[in-house]
Amino acid sequence: MAVQSTAAAATQSATVSPESPGTSPSADAGYGTSFGPAAALSCRECGTRFPLSPIFACQECFGPLEVAYDLPLGDPDELRRRIEAGPASIWRYAPLLPVPADVAERPNLNPGWTKLIKADNLARELGVTGGLYVKDDSGNPTHSFKDRVVAIALEAARTFGLTTLSCSSTGNLAGAVGAAAARAGLRSCVFIPHDLESAKVVMAAVYGGELVAIEGSYDDVNRFCSELIGDPIGEGWGFVNVNLRPYYGEGSKTLAYEIAEQLGWRLPDNLVIPIASGSQLTKIDKGLKELIALGLVEDKPYRIYGAQAEGCSPVSAAFKAGHDVVRPVKPDTIAKSLAIGNPADGPYVLDITRRTGGTVEDVTDEQIVDAIALLARTEGVFAETAGGVTVGVLRKLIETGQLDPAAETVVLNTGDGLKTLDAVAGTGPTATIRPTLSAFREAGLA
Amino acid sequence: MAVQSTAAAATQSATVSPESPGTSPSADAGYGTSFGPAAALSCRECGTRFPLSPIFACQECFGPLEVAYDLPLGDPDELRRRIEAGPASIWRYAPLLPVPADVAERPNLNPGWTKLIKADNLARELGVTGGLYVKDDSGNPTHSFKDRVVAIALEAARTFGLTTLSCSSTGNLAGAVGAAAARAGLRSCVFIPHDLESAKVVMAAVYGGELVAIEGSYDDVNRFCSELIGDPIGEGWGFVNVNLRPYYGEGSKTLAYEIAEQLGWRLPDNLVIPIASGSQLTKIDKGLKELIALGLVEDKPYRIYGAQAEGCSPVSAAFKAGHDVVRPVKPDTIAKSLAIGNPADGPYVLDITRRTGGTVEDVTDEQIVDAIALLARTEGVFAETAGGVTVGVLRKLIETGQLDPAAETVVLNTGDGLKTLDAVAGTGPTATIRPTLSAFREAGLA
Structure with a gap:
């Protein structure tokens, strides 16, 4: 017996659709148990299923594909x-990821299992009384959550026999791909x-x-990468984000698993999550x-913000306007990893936040910088701008009554x-003094 | 029954000197179980013992003090x-540190338990056949091993009722103290x-x-801090490194514990360790x-390099010259955290390296940069200059026959x-090209 987790299920409600083993198309694709419980690729728009392979768009409707599973139903305690x-x-x-069972023994960066920090000082400052936690992914090997997603893409690349790991990137992802490929002994070529x-x-x-530095914008880099995939040059290349x-x-599912396990196998009431691609x-x-x-956890409502x-x-604007589609914008913010x-x-983000009773909110660059400083001085966690966005938004959600401070977040x-x-380049010394006690006293620090 | 681990034991051989419980001076100091198994401060020169308190120099001979323990003898398996x-x-x-039993529940950064990375790619490049591991302390909360030592100092500060956490620093330590104090809700003042x-x-x-920025050198900062400790202004201040x-x-002992546990409770043959203060x-x-x-581990020889x-x-020079004392130098290297x-x-470093059959070696700034690149491209680990020093020295030790490549390191x-x-600011793109396939081919990358 298995849980069928498909795109349709993931964007509506948690559907358990047992099916008999052996119907999985993964066997057809010839990769055996290389993808663990993953059964197929499934179109998030029309639901059509395809064998597990290095494709990313539905051959019927051009919708995005995602991994569908036959997850191991059985004794949850076990x-x-x-x-x-x-x-x-x-x-x-x-057991819940599209990877082989022996994945941990293959050379990789072993990301994840980062700290879930009980943030009592921050909670006091924000007036949160229901419990507040920071899931701190700066603890990953190259210090961003990108190590999680790249680790899964790396295993797929190995299974498909791809020999060059690649991506288009504005920073975090390039480092994560370079490091993962080095450790795995694969060639990497990053744009x-x-x-x-x-x-x-x-x-x-x-x-x-x-x-490779491209003379052009990030959009130009992306367009070039798409061209490369279609060209014979790109044969044997795995573009992790294409x-x-x-x-x-x-790989991002593991954030949900870790949060639940670190809370003692239960779900929080609220999650505040940054949006880049969504x-x-x-x-x-x-x-x-x-x-x-x-x-694995008790069923209960949760709100995703x-x-x-x-x-x-653009997503916050669409949410507030009540739209179902997102109108593209030209980014202008210090939070470049979300730009x-x-x-x-x-x-899909609009669907999920509305379905769960959450909202989408945004903060100014000044509020981002303030929130970075707030998190650092209350919990000793120095976040990148994306962390300033989530903490700043959390503050705004509470101030505007959108998030219940008595709930666990x-x-x-x-x-x-x-x-x-x-x-935070403006951050500097409180005072600059000569090395004497009188100078220290005069600076008002004694 | 207890293992008495003193300075004298630590610089000679592992001596087990059972003594009856109740003779520990810690009870006299009035801190009860706040320091766990720690029994006293002990002079590393003359062996005189003092109650656990915020002092750092022997009142008899001005030698440095260190923590002596009544460690829990009993069933090692348990x-x-x-x-x-x-x-x-x-x-x-x-149970092996000078901290209270409930230490993990107090607000702190929870450092340590960083990765021990099996470095097969690096081993191949260096010709190591006996097994090579990198203990990677960049995974700590503020990304250096300083989080370990500051965490122990923080607990001592709390026990002594000190309310300001302080240090002199050229970088890593300042961040570690600032973060730890923030999380613990203590004031910090860093120089x-x-x-x-x-x-x-x-x-x-x-x-x-x-x-506080001091107009002067790091030596001036240190002198100023010593003055501050002796002045009434400094009452209630805990200078972590004074x-x-x-x-x-x-805190540095925990590196030894983790390495042994992560190897499956056994000791490696060789350890290559950076020297700043030693x-x-x-x-x-x-x-x-x-x-x-x-x-906890089987007794076997190990060599410390x-x-x-x-x-x-200065320590490498003294080792090579066969001296017992170290002649001070004026530092000039990119490895500033070791300067x-x-x-x-x-x-003490000279004693230990000679006693265990290791050596002390040094590498040029150019070799440091090369070693940073070597570690990054083989294992996906981006080390600070201090990591370039240890990996560079490892390479030199093997090339000069000082370290056995068939041993586990x-x-x-x-x-x-x-x-x-x-x-590594010189590191940059392989090529900068227009976003076309022909430009990519012309750059010789296809």
Whole structure:
């Protein structure tokens, strides 16, 4: 017996549709148990299923594909124990991911199992009384949540026999791909716009793969990558966020699993999640529903809130206007890792936030910087701008009565402040003094 | 029955000196069980013991003080199980540290339990056949091993009723103290030289404590801090690396514990450890000997190798010259976190490396940069300059026949490459091209 988790289920309600084993098309594709419980790729628009392969668009309607599973129904207690006995990484959830059972033994960066921090100081400042947690993904190997998604894409690349790992990126992803490929012994070739900040260029180049700067915008880089995939040059290439995207996206489910397990196998009332393409938010929702369907947590309502920067807030604008579609914008914000003006998963984000009773909100660059400082001085966590967006939005949600402060809330920090130092470059010494006690007294510090 | 682990034992051989309970001076000091198994402060020169208190120099001979323990002798299997069931942080070793039993429940950054990475790619490049591991402390909350030592000092500060956490620092330590104090709800006031790199200033300031820039060198900062401790202004202040230094130093023992546990409760043949003050190396040796004395690992020989940058290599110079004392130098190296010209623990490092059959070696700045790149491209680990020093020294040790490549070796990376980006600022794109396939082909990348 198995739980069939499809795109349709993931965007509506948690549906348990037992089907008999052996009907999985994965066997047809010839990859055996390489994808674990994954059964097929399924179109999120029309539901058509395809064998597991390096494709990303529906051959019927051009809709996006995602991984559908025959998840292991059985004794939830036994599955919980199996997970708890697993490694301190996302691979403890291998039974729920499109990866082989021996994935932890293959050379990879072993991301995940990052800290869920009980944020009592921040809760006091914000007036949260129901319990507040920060899920801090700056603890990943290259210090952003991207290590999770790249790790799954890497396994797919190995299974498909792809030998070059690639991506288009504005920073975090380039570093994550470079590091993962280096460790796995694969070639990497990563594409970035030519005018990136030097720190991000260094992070993308230091792992020794090919780094190609493109004279043009991020959109130009993306267009070029699509061209490359269609050309014979691109044979044997796995673009983690293009032709491996269905696998890549599944990595974000592990955030849901970890939050639930770290809370003692239960769901929080509210989650505040940043929106770039929107994929992370939709996959966290998918993960939460799988946990319920598998009996790993008790079924209860939860609200998902989306967080954007005002300078790139197409989903927030659509939410507030009551629209079902998202109108693209030209990004202008310091939160560059969230600066996707035409978010592919925008409509799904609108569905999920509305279905769960959450909202989508945005904050200004000034509020982002204030929130970075707030989180640092209350909990000792130095977040990148995306973390300033989620904490800033949480504050705004409480102030405007959109989020119940008496409910239990988890807010995500998806990256590290060391990667976006420019945002807080104004932070400096309280005083500069001569090395004498009298100078110290005169500065009013004694 | 208890294992008495003293300074004298730590610099000679692992001595087990059972003594009856109740003779511990800790009871006299009035702190009850606040320091767990710690029994006293003990002078590393003359062995005189003092009650646990915020002092750091022997009142008899002015020698440095360190923590002496009545460690829990008993069934090693039971202790191992207790540790394995503990939290994924240094607090799993609370029974072996000068901290209260409930330490994990107090607000702190929960550092440690960082990855021990099996480095097969690096091993192949270096010709290591006996197994090679990287202990990667960039995974700590503020991305250096300093979180370990600060966490122990923080608990001592709380026990002594100190309300301001302080330090002199050139970077990593300032961030670790600022973050730990913020999370614990203590005031912090950190002192740095006025001419630090801006990234380090931001990291020191972002947690919201007082940050005081001193017009002068790091030596001037240190002198000023010593003056402050002796002045009434300094009452209630805990300088983690001055008056709390005996506690602070114990944090480095956890590196030894973690390496042994992560290897499956056994010792490696060789350890390559960076030398700044030398404290980390001496405490790792202390930790390894405790593991043997407690029966947690089998007793076997191990060799400890010290690693310095050529531009600040007073211990390496003394080792090679056969001296017992270390002649101070004026540092000039890109490995700034190791740039201590007059290392306090230098003589102890010479003792330990000679006693265990290891050596002390140094590498040039160019070799440091090469080693950072080597580690990044083989294992996907981006190390700070201190990690370039240890990996570079490992390579040199093998090339010069000082380290047996058929033996099992652990090399330490104590910090994150994002903190010392300048060292690899020359790293950049392979090519910069127009977004066309023909440009890609012309660049020779297809």
